[in-house]
Amino acid sequence: MTRPLLKVSNLAKSFGTMTALRDISFEVEAGEVVCIIGPSGCGKSTLLRCINYLTFPDGGFVEVDGTHIGREPGRDGKVRMQSHKRIDQLRPMMGFVFQQFNLWPHMTVLENIARGPVKVQRRPREEVERQARALLARFGLAGKEDAYPSALSGGQKQRVAIARALAMEPRLMLFDEPTSALDPEIVKEVLLFLRELADSGMTMVIVTHEIGFARHVADRVIFLDGGLVAEQGPARQVLGDPQNPRLREFLAQIHEVAAPADLSTPSH
Amino acid sequence: MDFDLAAFGDAFPRLLPAALTNLTIALVAMTLALIGGTVLTVLRTTGIGLLTGAIGVLISFIRGTPILVQIFLFYYGLPALGLDLTPIQAGVLAIALNSSIFITEIMRGGLSGMDPGPVEAAIALGVRARTIWTRVILPQLYIRILPPLVNELTTIVKGTALLSVITVVEVLRTAQQIANTTFRPLEALLAAAIVLFALNLAISQLGRRIETRFAARRG
Amino acid sequence: MTLDFSVILDNWQLFASGLWMTLVVALLSIAAGFLLAIPVAIMALSHRRWLRTIAGAYVEWFRNIPFIVVLYIFFYGLPFMGLRLPEPVVGGIALAFYASTYFSEVIRGAVLAVPKGQLEAARAVGMSYFMGMREVVAPQTLRLLLPPSTNTAISMIKETSVLSTITVAEITYQGLVVQGATFAPFEVFLTTAALYWLITSAFAHGMHRVERAAGAAQGSQQARHSLADKYLQLGMRRSK
Numbered sequence: 216m217t218r219p220l221l222k223v224s225n226l227a228k229s230f231g232t233m234t235a236l237r238d239i240s241f242e243v244e245a246g247e248v249v250c251i252i253g254p255s256g257c258g259k260s261t262l263l264r265c266i267n268y269l270t271f272p273d274g275g276f277v278e279v280d281g282t283h284i285g286r287e288p289g290r291d292g293k294v295r296m297q298s299h300k301r302i303d304q305l306r307p308m309m310g311f312v313f314q315q316f317n318l319w320p321h322m323t324v325l326e327n328i329a330r331g332p333v334k335v336q337r338r339p340r341e342e343v344e345r346q347a348r349a350l351l352a353r354f355g356l357a358g359k360e361d362a363y364p365s366a367l368s369g370g371q372k373q374r375v376a377i378a379r380a381l382a383m384e385p386r387l388m389l390f391d392e393p394t395s396a397l398d399p400e401i402v403k404e405v406l407l408f409l410r411e412l413a414d415s416g417m418t419m420v421i422v423t424h425e426i427g428f429a430r431h432v433a434d435r436v437i438f439l440d441g442g443l444v445a446e447q448g449p450a451r452q453v454l455g456d457p458q459n460p461r462l463r464e465f466l467a468q469i470h471e472v473a474a475p476a477d478l479s480t481p482s483h
Numbered sequence: 484m485d486f487d488l489a490a491f492g493d494a495f496p497r498l499l500p501a502a503l504t505n506l507t508i509a510l511v512a513m514t515l516a517l518i519g520g521t522v523l524t525v526l527r528t529t530g531i532g533l534l535t536g537a538i539g540v541l542i543s544f545i546r547g548t549p550i551l552v553q554i555f556l557f558y559y560g561l562p563a564l565g566l567d568l569t570p571i572q573a574g575v576l577a578i579a580l581n582s583s584i585f586i587t588e589i590m591r592g593g594l595s596g597m598d599p600g601p602v603e604a605a606i607a608l609g610v611r612a613r614t615i616w617t618r619v620i621l622p623q624l625y626i627r628i629l630p631p632l633v634n635e636l637t638t639i640v641k642g643t644a645l646l647s648v649i650t651v652v653e654v655l656r657t658a659q660q661i662a663n664t665t666f667r668p669l670e671a672l673l674a675a676a677i678v679l680f681a682l683n684l685a686i687s688q689l690g691r692r693i694e695t696r697f698a699a700r701r702g
Numbered sequence: 703m704t705l706d707f708s709v710i711l712d713n714w715q716l717f718a719s720g721l722w723m724t725l726v727v728a729l730l731s732i733a734a735g736f737l738l739a740i741p742v743a744i745m746a747l748s749h750r751r752w753l754r755t756i757a758g759a760y761v762e763w764f765r766n767i768p769f770i771v772v773l774y775i776f777f778y779g780l781p782f783m784g785l786r787l788p789e790p791v792v793g794g795i796a797l798a799f800y801a802s803t804y805f806s807e808v809i810r811g812a813v814l815a816v817p818k819g820q821l822e823a824a825r826a827v828g829m830s831y832f833m834g835m836r837e838v839v840a841p842q843t844l845r846l847l848l849p850p851s852t853n854t855a856i857s858m859i860k861e862t863s864v865l866s867t868i869t870v871a872e873i874t875y876q877g878l879v880v881q882g883a884t885f886a887p888f889e890v891f892l893t894t895a896a897l898y899w900l901i902t903s904a905f906a907h908g909m910h911r912v913e914r915a916a917g918a919a920q921g922s923q924q925a926r927h928s929l930a931d932k933y934l935q936l937g938m939r940r941s942k
Contacts, residue, residue, distance in 0.1 A: 269822055300830065307828035317823035321841045331827030334837060383827050547856075547902040548895040549863035552874055556895065559887030637766065644768035648867055655771060668778040676771045683766040 310380030520586030735801025
């Protein structure tokens with residue numbers, strides 16, 4: 216087997232006396248789509264933010280394609296923390312799409328996408344803008360270049376947020392609850408869109424509470440409970456034949472509450 | 484020239500009693516300003532165009548001009564109009580007028596955040612406007628605006644130091660008198676600054692304590 | 703008694719020069735105070751505790767003592783340190799320091815009002831803390847900064863009157879000079895006040911137009927006092 220694209224080992228994080236992540240380890244292969252599910256407050260958003268060091272984990276390692284970000288073991292076996300500058304440099308290897316998108320309201324759509332590559336990677340503006348326009352066209356947003364985020368619908372904002380992350384040419388994408396800030400009727404549209412992104416070969420880690428969504432998009436599902444990976448495996452297996460009692464309970468609850476909103480028609 | 488620690492330390496025994504003058508003036512002015520601010524707030528509701536217009540001009544004038552000039556108007560100006568006031572009286576009145584303008588603005592802001600339900604209920608029941616004000620609106624409002632009122636009191640205390648200019652013997656004037664005999668103005672002034680700082684810090688701490696008590700009672 | 707404003711006309715040149723001095727000192731010390739406030743605000747927003755403590759102590763100290771005391775301390779303190787400067791400069795420096803503490807609180811408030819996710823989104827595309835602050839947060843604070851900065855600036859314009867006590871020949875000082883010569887205090891100080899009223903009103907008006915242009919005044923302006931007006935209206939109806 217080849218080296219995993221993302222390797223998370225023994226990640227831990229506490230806020231004061233509250234332990235969010237106890238000991239999390241998992242791997243993601245290139246091209247894979249992994250959904251992280253779990254009850255609210257299980258630490259799934261914290262996990263995602265610790266992976267790209269938006270929040271500094273207290274312990275454990277994160278490797279992207281063999282490169283450590285943040286904490287790394289030295290040759291002498293001692294663990295040391297990289298400089299903030301180094302972490303800032305490595306962070307865009309992972310594109311991050313926020314739950315609320317967090318588009319910059321004072322910049323046009325094009326500028327939202329172009330500012331990062333121009334300022335951080337110091338790439339020529341002309342080239343970056345050409346790439347940004349291509350991304351917008353591919354995402355069905357041609358003509359919105361000069362619009363401001365406030366003029367966009369929720370789904371459009373999300374696609375701009377994705378384009379902004381992709382413009383940095385990341386190795387993989389992290390999504391924090393991609394459907395929770397959107398109207399239920401466009402959830403399916405988002406599903407199709409993310410599916411397309413996955414089909415183009417993009418590696419994705421998606422935190423979600425929508426089981427239907429996970430079922431249709433994910434190759435693999437990780438169930439988080441109590442700050443630990445309680446169960447993981449192929450989506451069909453984990454969601455269709457859960458072993459962990461907590462996962463069974465969780466799935467049963469979800470089905471009761473969210474059955475009508477479930478995505479019953481597969482996209483293909 | 485070195486900093487004279489002895490002169491600095493010796494200033495405090497005279498400055499501390501003087502701080503009582505600042506505090507007394509501030510409390511009297513605050514009381515008057517609360518009354519004035521409340522009256523202005525109620526008057527603004529009468530809907531008499533001329534009256535609300537005049538109050539509007541007064542608010543703009545007081546807010547748009549320095550309190551020092553207002554103090555001069557009271558201290559130098561009123562005697563010329565035949566109204567003789569002692570420096571302390573002139574100072575208290577000037578500060579009180581200035582502050583009542585700021586308090587009526589605070590009250591206006593406080594009103595905007597209040598739940599209109601009880602007032603509407605009272606109106607529906609046919610309760611008189613005066614009773615609505617004294618029983619429903621004002622008690623709630625005073626508690627609500629307590630934090631900005633405490634803040635206003637610290638502003639007033641700062642204003643009392645300006646009365647040194649019209650010969651009121653408070654902390655700053657006392658410091659100047661000390662400097663006149665010791666020839667150590669900086670030491671006396673720093674001591675005065677510390678005394679006034681402590682006074683204002685005490686007021687804001689007290690305010691914070693009262694505030695949490697009210698918050699606890701409401702919760 | 704009757705008011706006699708001819709004494710004002712006779713001394714208009716003194717008032718004019720005072721007005722000029724006030725404008726110059728106010729403008730320069732407000733600008734300097736704002737610039738000085740930026741590092742203080744950055745310290746106050748730092749995640750390093752000792753920087754926050756220093757900034758907090760600086761702000762608390764100046765905000766809790768009267769400007770006249772600050773002014774006197776600079777007036778006697780600067781020569782004490784061997785710096786002999788003209789009175790208007792001393793007054794301007796004192797006012798700049800005093801203003802910086804108020805402006806730093808304004809800046810801090812504006813930065814905190816920008817949602818946390820904005821900076822995080824900047825960090826996510828690889829920007830450093832300072833680059834994110836510059837590219838993303840700072841531009842968004844501008845419209846939040848304007849209204850409270852205008853208020854603070856007006857307060858500082860009014861504080862310039864205290865500079866008269868160290869003989870800076872601004873409006874209030876000239877008022878005292880004219881009143882000493884004419885013994886028409888009411889007319890003189892009414893005129894003095896009117897000049898300040900003119901400056902602060904013009905300034906407020908100008909800044910309001912800037913706010914409008916920046917789009918900050920949209921919507922919120924009307925909404926802010928509508929409930930207060932409702933209360934006031936209620937009282938009015940009942941008292942008829």
